[in-house]
Amino acid sequence: MKVRNHRLMRDDGQAAPYLASPHAGGTIAPRFMIIHYTGGSSAAGTISWFRDPKSKVSAHLVIARDGRVTQMVPFNHEAWHAGQSRWGHLSGLNHHSIGIELDNAGILIRSGGKWVSKLTRKSYPDRDVTVAPHKNEPPGAAPSGWHAYTPEQILATLECGMALVEHYGLTDVLGHDDIAPGRKVDPGPDFPMESVRARLMGRSDDHPERYRTSARLFVRSGAGPDFAALPGTPLPLGTEVEVLLKQGLWWQVDVVGEVNGVMDIVGWCHSKYLVPVGT
Secondary structure (H helix, E strand, O other): OEEOOEEEEEOOOOOOOOOOOOEEEEEEEOOEEEEOOOOOOOOHHHHHHOOOOOOOOOOEEEOOOOOOEEOOOOOOOOEEOOOOOOEEEEOOOHHHEEEEEEEOEEEEEOOEEEEEEOOOOOOOOOOHHEEEEOOOOOOOOOOOEEEEEOOOHHHHHHHHHHHHHHHHHOOEEEEHHHOOOOOOOOOOOOOHHHHHHHHHHHHOOOOOEEEEOOEEEEEOOOOOOOOEEEOOOOOOOOEEEEEEEEEOOOOOOOOOOOOOEOOOOOEEEEHHEEOOOOO
């Protein structure tokens, strides 16, 4: 992807879908990319709400669960996504950032044997939920359920982020929970913030983490057991992999060398069966 005239462009030169929100401010020189979850039940519902004159909220981009991206505010204009916020000596991050909303129900509660959104009352299967404490909670806090992001959303976030970092020289990628701690918890522990930040901003050592398998391990086409196993898997015990992204307990890996006659295996596996090389 590329940015042209403050609009997102696809590799084929066509503009990404654009549905203007009326909730936009003056011109800005963005320095940060802020990640949010919508907390709703669909990308279409979020887009409709951001276009509603009553909502008084907006974001520059909305990323659906299938990875489709809709732009709603030009990148050089303020969108109303951050609210009361602070980072370092800066306050009011709407004036300094590009806001990206990912279609995700966010924090979930256990009710009637199901994971349920407190906002929409929609339920989600266990395979779509990560159970983990939030990073801003005190040590020992009970874990909560969080709606899992899809691999397509993470890939789209990276593709958009690469274009934005290159065009605007952004200096960091932050969560809403970084700039408004105590008030906001999005994007939550399932979003692989450290991996996304490392890919967009550059690793400090430029060396991906390397692990080896502690058991025979299937590498799948997506982050979950329901996705198809890739050719060449299961990986034998002791196979080395490089970790590309961490999405909860499911990690995207690049298998080192040829395995079972197959080269260039890149996919998702459960991190339970990976241990750091050298241990």
